[in-house]
Amino acid sequence: MNWFGQLVLAYIAVLGFGLIINIPRRALNIAGWIGTLTWGAYLIVQAFDGGVVLGSFIGSVGIGVLSNLAAHYKKMPSIIFNIPSLVSFVPGSQAYQMVRNFALGNYRAAIGFTLQVVTITGAIAVGFLVAELVNRLIAFCLLQWRRFKLL
Amino acid sequence: MMTTDELIIATCLKAGKIMVENGSEISRVDDTMIRIAQNAGVVQANTYVTITGVMMSIQGRNATQIAAVNKRTIDLEKVAQVNQLSRAFADQTIDLPTLHQRLSQLDQASRSFPLWLQLVGAALVSGPLMIMFRHEVENTWPTVVIGVVGYLVFYLLNRYLKIKFLSELVAALVIGVAAEWLVQLGWGTNVDDIIIGALMPLVPGVPLTNAVRDILAGNFVSGPARAVEAMISAAALGFGIAVVITLF
Structure with missing residues (x-):
């Protein structure tokens, strides 16, 4: 699958999840673009052999920061943007393999997949934490900038 | 007829309840309720929000109310609408009784997505x-x-x-x-x-x-x-x- 097709699919998938959780229609396009951009970042990390965990981390940092910017721009809560955008980063394949191997009694393989699911989910959570830090930093810089401009 | 304090609390609780029921995160609910109270002229309001109930009191007055949250679905459109109503109230384009009425309508509206x-x-x-x-x-x-x-x-x-x-x-x-x-x-x-x-x-x-x-x-x-x-x-x-x- 070439990278362009992947990006289009990422946009479509985010749009679909946005429809399922009923985000406002005028937020759908931006949420889709956030999903596309961050999936692009993930693909770049993959191209440099960065691994799934680092890719998910960078993707979730991007989602957190871009969602916050979009929330300010559109004056809507930021969860409207970051929940649908995250759908392509869900470790669904690994979670399925985990369940399958546990059910079939291949416990060694199952534990391997469990660890993968845990590390990817953890990377996404830490990514959100870092994004929160970046968001505060951006807000602080904007505040300082405005203050100096006023002075 | 409700007193002003009662109306403020009822409005904040309604807003908080709708947001929790439809999948907002807690800090946003807290923030919105405090904002509505401040824009309605309450200097110090206390809110306590969990995913199963919303409580609010006005400091120094005999007014405290609880709203239980029994059902939770996911409808982020409603969360965005509460946010918008709260902004409209902050800009003073709608007054408190109107806000309360609009929130009640929003609460009763069925899920808007077909x-x-x-x-x-x-x-x-x-x-x-x-x-x-x-x-x-x-x-x-x-x-x-x-x-x-x-x-x-x-x-x-x-x-x-x-x-x-x-x-x-x-x-x-x-x-x-x-x-x-x-x-x-x-x-x-x-x-x-x-x-x-x-x-x-x-x-x-x-x-x-x-x-x-x-x-x-x-x-x-x-x-x-x-x-x-x-x-x-x-x-x-x-x-x-x-x-x-x-x-x-």
Whole structure:
């Protein structure tokens, strides 16, 4: 699958999840673009052999920061943007393999997949934490900038 | 007739209740309620928000009220609308009684998204994610069909049984059996890929994201509670699939 097709699919998938959780229609396009951009970042990390965990981390940092910017721009809560955008980063394949191997009694393989699911989910959570830090930093810089401009 | 204090509290509680019921994170609910109170002229209001109830009092007055949250669905459109109403109130384009009335209307309005649009959403999620995760296009159409059927089963059961975890379990069973059946009919080639794609619309994305956000914001009552909700959902889906895998 070439990278362009992947990006289009990422946009479509985010749009679909946005429809399922009923985000406002005028937020759908931006949420889709956030999903596309961050999936692009993930693909770049993959191209440099960065691994799934680092890719998910960078993707979730991007989602957190871009969602916050979009929330300010559109004056809507930021969860409207970051929940649908995250759908392509869900470790669904690994979670399925985990369940399958546990059910079939291949416990060694199952534990391997469990660890993968845990590390990817953890990377996404830490990514959100870092994004929160970046968001505060951006807000602080904007505040300082405005203050100096006023002075 | 309500006094002003009572009306302020009733309005804030209504706003908070709608937001919690429809899947907002706790810190946003807190923030919105305090903002409404401040814009209504209350200097110091106290709020206590968890995912099962909202409480509020006005400092120094004999006014405290509780609103219980018994049902929780996911409808982020309503969260955005409460946000918009609160902004309109802050800009003084609407007054407090109007805000209260609008919130009551919003609360009573049924889910605004029609079912067919959600099914389109399920189709758009399952097919593309299967291709992205598994790097193959052979099983796309079976995945889309089973994804839509699985979501439909989940939606209908959840509507009439009102037990989310049971609906997820049954939906996972249906997805697993249908995938096996289609592969045996010869329409699909890989059961694993079809199941992975078809399950994606049911992934508990909102509870999971909100759990992380609530815990990061320091809400240690609601965050872990949501994490448990997400984990039980995931376990229900996994158990349904595991049953199918062991049977076939």
